[in-house]
Amino acid sequence: MTAQTLYEKLWNSHVVTQLGDGEALLYIDRHLVHEVSSPQAFVAMREAGRPLRRPGTHYAVVDHAVPTRSPRADGVRLGTIADAQAAAQIAELEANVAEFAVPYAQLDGPEQGIVHVIGPESGFTLPGTTIVCGDSHTTTHGAFGALAFGIGASEQGTVMAAQSLRQKPARTMRIHLTGTRHPFVFAKDIALAIIGQIGAHGAAGHAVEFTGEVIATMSMAERMTLCNMMIEAGSRVGLIAPDDTTFAYIKGRRLAPKGAQWDQAVAYWRSLASDPGATYDRTVTIDVSALAPQVSWGTTPDQTLPIDGVVPDPAQIADATAARQAEKAIAYMGLTAGQSLDSIAITHAFIGSCTNGRIEDLRAAAGIAYGRKVASGVRAIVVPGSAATRDLAEAEGLDKIFVEAGFEWRLAGCSMCVAMNDDRLAPGERCASTSNRNFEGRQGPGGRTHLMSPAMAAASAISGHIADVRKFLA
Numbered sequence: 375m376t377a378q379t380l381y382e383k384l385w386n387s388h389v390v391t392q393l394g395d396g397e398a399l400l401y402i403d404r405h406l407v408h409e410v411s412s413p414q415a416f417v418a419m420r421e422a423g424r425p426l427r428r429p430g431t432h433y434a435v436v437d438h439a440v441p442t443r444s445p446r447a448d449g450v451r452l453g454t455i456a457d458a459q460a461a462a463q464i465a466e467l468e469a470n471v472a473e474f475a476v477p478y479a480q481l482d483g484p485e486q487g488i489v490h491v492i493g494p495e496s497g498f499t500l501p502g503t504t505i506v507c508g509d510s511h512t513t514t515h516g517a518f519g520a521l522a523f524g525i526g527a528s529e530q531g532t533v534m535a536a537q538s539l540r541q542k543p544a545r546t547m548r549i550h551l552t553g554t555r556h557p558f559v560f561a562k563d564i565a566l567a568i569i570g571q572i573g574a575h576g577a578a579g580h581a582v583e584f585t586g587e588v589i590a591t592m593s594m595a596e597r598m599t600l601c602n603m604m605i606e607a608g609s610r611v612g613l614i615a616p617d618d619t620t621f622a623y624i625k626g627r628r629l630a631p632k633g634a635q636w637d638q639a640v641a642y643w644r645s646l647a648s649d650p651g652a653t654y655d656r657t658v659t660i661d662v663s664a665l666a667p668q669v670s671w672g673t674t675p676d677q678t679l680p681i682d683g684v685v686p687d688p689a690q691i692a693d694a695t696a697a698r699q700a701e702k703a704i705a706y707m708g709l710t711a712g713q714s715l716d717s718i719a720i721t722h723a724f725i726g727s728c729t730n731g732r733i734e735d736l737r738a739a740a741g742i743a744y745g746r747k748v749a750s751g752v753r754a755i756v757v758p759g760s761a762a763t764r765d766l767a768e769a770e771g772l773d774k775i776f777v778e779a780g781f782e783w784r785l786a787g788c789s790m791c792v793a794m795n796d797d798r799l800a801p802g803e804r805c806a807s808t809s810n811r812n813f814e815g816r817q818g819p820g821g822r823t824h825l826m827s828p829a830m831a832a833a834s835a836i837s838g839h840i841a842d843v844r845k846f847l848a
């Protein structure tokens with residue numbers, strides 16, 4: 375048999391039937407649901423008078439609209455949400471999951487959190503499965519060796535009714551990471567450097583698989599950060615072959631296989647790795663040894679440079695379109711060509727999101743915040759990716775480190791990653807952010823976003839300007 379890549383194995387094992395024209399009917403194992411993208415699909419099911427084909431294969435949560443502060447000490451309750459639109463979205467999701475018997479991570483329950491954080495934490499995300507969600511950052515789950523991708527509202531309805539989707543296979547792209555990184559260069563820096571190099575559409579049409587010795591050194595949190603960001607390079611699929619790190623992460627989680635099933639599962643999961651000699655349509659090799667921490671200066675994630683760089687001069691950019699885009703981005707961002715990136719003053723710092731709201735991210739930020747103070751004039755918020763992450767962080771005392779340093783310690787949710795809840799920037803405000811998108815208005819109309827790692831965002835909060843975290847190395 376010909377050597378297969380991880381992607382090909384996942385694809386082939388889920389094809390129900392070939393439909394012609396290169397399309398296949400693909401079996402969908404699991405569907406994650408959140409309040410923003412799911413309402414239409416439930417309406418369609420209701421109108422068609424259909425039940426869900428396999429209710430237990432869906433898992434719903436509220437994350438985008440939830441406030442991260444509550445007048446109640448024990449968390450957010452529907453009745454305490456002031457924003458009428460947010461409250462309505464959450465109420466609708468709750469009514470839908472009750473009507474269609476979809477398992478639901480309660481708003482005030484122990485598994486609430488960002489959909490891409492709680493999927494893995496609950497053991498819902500498993501290697502070898504197909505996972506979909508009406509959300510572009512579903513790429514995150516590929517870190518487990520699952521074929522996971524974002525889908526639209528009508529496709530969500532199809533999955534609910536038929537447990538399958540028409541799909542065309544993607545081309546394959548291998549991103550091979552070699553070398554040894556600086557201790558303050560994280561998965562986020564590597565992701566931003568990749569996007570900076572290949573462009574915001576550089577992986578379009580491709581399923582990306584990460585390989586190389588750097589992956590072996592990464593925790594699941596870092597692997598998820600990498601895969602999460604691949605949608606910002608245009609790829610709907612980011613993949614990493616499951617290994618012992620993956621299995622150690624999954625073992626014992628609520629929905630993970632147990633007993634003899636566990637052993638069978640691990641044996642199968644091990645077989646998913648790309649075969650020696652498997653070929654990819656494209657390969658990009660990146661040596662991480664010389665990488666500096668990265669920061670975005672513009673309004674697309676590929677407008678990113680090493681922290682020791684300067685805001686580019688559009689006049690020096692040869693490509694006319696890129697030059698125009700740079701000019702527009704510099705104007706929106708209120709920057710000056712030639713200005714050093716580590717001199718840009720900030721008003722906000724946001725540590726959180728499905729990219730960087732996991733316990734490892736909070737530890738990295740707390741390591742920088744410890745014994746220091748947020749600069750005056752900066753509002754810094756730390757938003758755990760899930761209630762479970764928040765509990766774990768509190769058990770480790772991270773909340774105290776943050777609060778003593780002047781950071782606000784919040785409840786779980788998407789928060790300032792996306793302007794769909796109370797946490798947002800006002801026009802002209804500038805944020806050092808650990809999220810994944812720096813589009814115009816992403817964190818609030820007129821707000822300015824600089825993407826970076828949690829350690830960099832903490833260093834920036836303390837410095838009052840975008841700062842090189844390597845200067846904090848004791």
Ligand SMILES: CC(C)[C@H](C(=O)O)[C@@H](O)C(=O)O
Pocket residue numbers: 410411438508509510511524792
């Ligand atoms: C609201 C949702 C559909 C959206 C997405 O698809 O990613 C959001 O999560 C985002 O990050 O922009």
Ligand code: SF4
Pocket residue numbers: 437438488489490509511727728729787788791792809810
């Ligand atoms: S944290 Fe941000 S990127 Fe992730 S699902 Fe929420 S809004 Fe989307």
